[in-house]
Amino acid sequence: MTVPVLSVRNLEVEFLTRRSTLRAINGVSFDIAKGEVLGVVGESGAGKSVTGLAVIGLIDPPGRIAGGEIYLSGTRIDHLPPEEIRRIRGKRIGMIFQDPLTSLNPLYRIGDQIVETIRTHLNLSETAARKRAIDLLAEVGIPAPEKRIDAYPHEFSGGMRQRVVIALAICAEPELIIADEPTTALDVSVQAQIISLIKRLGRDYGTAVMLVTHDMGVIAETSDRVAVMYSGRIAEIGPVQDVVQNPLHPYAKGLMGAIPTLAGEDKRLVQIPGSMPRLSAIPPGCSFNPRCAFAFDRCRVDRPEPLKHGSHAVACHLFDTAPGEAAKETAA
Amino acid sequence: MLAFTLRRAIQAIGVMIAVGVIAFSMFRFAGDPVNQIVSLDTPAAEREAVRKSLGLDDPVPVQFARYFGNAVQFKFGVSYQFRQPVSNLLMERMPATLELAACATVLAMVFGILMGVYSALRRDTILTKFFQAVSLIGISLPTFLIGILLIYLFSVTLGWLPSFGRGDVVRIGWWTTGLLTLSGLKALIMPSITLGLFQMTLIMRLVRAEMLEVLRTDYIRFARARGLTTRAIHFGHALKNTLVPVITVAGLQFGSVIAFAIITETVFQWPGMGLLFVQAVQNVDIPIMAAYLLMVSLIFVTINLVVDILYTIVDPRLRSTISRPA
Numbered sequence: 266m267t268v269p270v271l272s273v274r275n276l277e278v279e280f281l282t283r284r285s286t287l288r289a290i291n292g293v294s295f296d297i298a299k300g301e302v303l304g305v306v307g308e309s310g311a312g313k314s315v316t317g318l319a320v321i322g323l324i325d326p327p328g329r330i331a332g333g334e335i336y337l338s339g340t341r342i343d344h345l346p347p348e349e350i351r352r353i354r355g356k357r358i359g360m361i362f363q364d365p366l367t368s369l370n371p372l373y374r375i376g377d378q379i380v381e382t383i384r385t386h387l388n389l390s391e392t393a394a395r396k397r398a399i400d401l402l403a404e405v406g407i408p409a410p411e412k413r414i415d416a417y418p419h420e421f422s423g424g425m426r427q428r429v430v431i432a433l434a435i436c437a438e439p440e441l442i443i444a445d446e447p448t449t450a451l452d453v454s455v456q457a458q459i460i461s462l463i464k465r466l467g468r469d470y471g472t473a474v475m476l477v478t479h480d481m482g483v484i485a486e487t488s489d490r491v492a493v494m495y496s497g498r499i500a501e502i503g504p505v506q507d508v509v510q511n512p513l514h515p516y517a518k519g520l521m522g523a524i525p526t527l528a529g530e531d532k533r534l535v536q537i538p539g540s541m542p543r544l545s546a547i548p549p550g551c552s553f554n555p556r557c558a559f560a561f562d563r564c565r566v567d568r569p570e571p572l573k574h575g576s577h578a579v580a581c582h583l584f585d586t587a588p589g590e591a592a593k594e595t596a597a
Numbered sequence: 598m599l600a601f602t603l604r605r606a607i608q609a610i611g612v613m614i615a616v617g618v619i620a621f622s623m624f625r626f627a628g629d630p631v632n633q634i635v636s637l638d639t640p641a642a643e644r645e646a647v648r649k650s651l652g653l654d655d656p657v658p659v660q661f662a663r664y665f666g667n668a669v670q671f672k673f674g675v676s677y678q679f680r681q682p683v684s685n686l687l688m689e690r691m692p693a694t695l696e697l698a699a700c701a702t703v704l705a706m707v708f709g710i711l712m713g714v715y716s717a718l719r720r721d722t723i724l725t726k727f728f729q730a731v732s733l734i735g736i737s738l739p740t741f742l743i744g745i746l747l748i749y750l751f752s753v754t755l756g757w758l759p760s761f762g763r764g765d766v767v768r769i770g771w772w773t774t775g776l777l778t779l780s781g782l783k784a785l786i787m788p789s790i791t792l793g794l795f796q797m798t799l800i801m802r803l804v805r806a807e808m809l810e811v812l813r814t815d816y817i818r819f820a821r822a823r824g825l826t827t828r829a830i831h832f833g834h835a836l837k838n839t840l841v842p843v844i845t846v847a848g849l850q851f852g853s854v855i856a857f858a859i860i861t862e863t864v865f866q867w868p869g870m871g872l873l874f875v876q877a878v879q880n881v882d883i884p885i886m887a888a889y890l891l892m893v894s895l896i897f898v899t900i901n902l903v904v905d906i907l908y909t910i911v912d913p914r915l916r917s918t919i920s921r922p923a
Contacts, residue, residue, distance in 0.1 A: 360822035362815060372913065
């Protein structure tokens, strides 16, 4: 078996506050293979973005990676000194943020920002870097790139700016792209273009993509596999078709039930009662148990671990075929 | 861009006319100028002759038009106490004030920006705490007190620096400079620190606050995600964005440094325009006071104009909103 581009093992991220330590990510594990798109969904605060930031090493104090390992193409990267992880950022891992309107420095021409990034990572002359920047802009679908390269960010529309951001993310041909809600701030029509662009780039370059979003429609269209996150843990992970059409975890079921369909008959969308627990008040056992219609005694005591179930892995006692195997998780 | 500059220039002229009215009205409300010129026992006929020769018997609008017409050509009349044209007096004193103000501003800008950036980037170091203590002193101690303390320490106790005056000056054309002689430079040190300390602390606090704000923005986070070096992020991306508001404040402060050099000049007996103004106030020398008022407002208006133009150079977003006004 080939080494996955990204491999995350039992990741734990904590935020130290004056009163207590909040655990935002609690034992998350997943792999992304070369050329694969992994969608990460969940409600706000489920830990999707924090996972992405942890991978790229941008968790700022008071937050910190408290445990687990992150491997990039087999090399461990979570404990690297700042200068080394900086060299990886932008070169081997590209990142796209949610809001293209604020991601670019308003005082610099976009060309200067791209050239600066290229020259930080690749040993190119100013002219060669500029030529590469023009090629990149053409690649992401900016019309007349040789002219637009000297424009300022405010002279672009939102969709065009997100294309520039993508050009910046891929300018050193990274192995992995982390896209944190890349389409949330955009019009629906522009969303589709950006999604197909990310998909095409992943295919053409064999780049692995971690796509963080709360939009199931985007996931269904783009991803090969999907991970459903709930309060800092992965509830269910599996191939996108299987998870969307046949979700196992009650929370995933609830999420999929909340997607409106155009073809479906007029029925009320299912709503999951209640809201996600705050990080300071995560219930014992399965963190979903207060909202779960199927919860039983064990759910209130034992924390379920993700277990293989067909093509999925699901963290739910309903699918635990070997009961009695209590979770042995302790803080690492 | 040109239209914008022109529009601003016209506004500036409007402001200057308004200030001109105020300056002129000082002559009318501060007593009869003839009394200031002639002695007590001058006969009435002679007084009338003086009044006529100065044009003070003309209708007020005519007098104003004449005053303003002269002011535009930098003729501000004759000083009552020195019996010399005011413009000559001002020209003679101006280099001293401008050198002092420029020196104080450069000092304030350089140290203010350096200290501000340092204390924003290294928030918890001892040096940062020291800078903040200094800034607290600079912002709360009155200028004259700082000046007197400096004189006590460096002139009276240590005897390193002169306590008053400008030292030896070199004449270049009509400009006299103290920057080329050792005694001139030594004399400049304490007044510039006194005058610049408040501005420095102001700039330091502003830079620190802006820098902290900018470091939290998305484009800085994205710059980090692009793997740029910390140096490039802090000094290329963050600092440039920090400087936009700093330009405004520093520009306006340069105006007040010139205008309010009065106190520093008095403490150090610095032969500049401020000292001239203080003497004029004591002797009710209205032509000098009016001319000083006009000069200071001209400086402020000019600086405002320059700041507006500088803005558009730093921030490309303003350039395009100006070229196609809403």
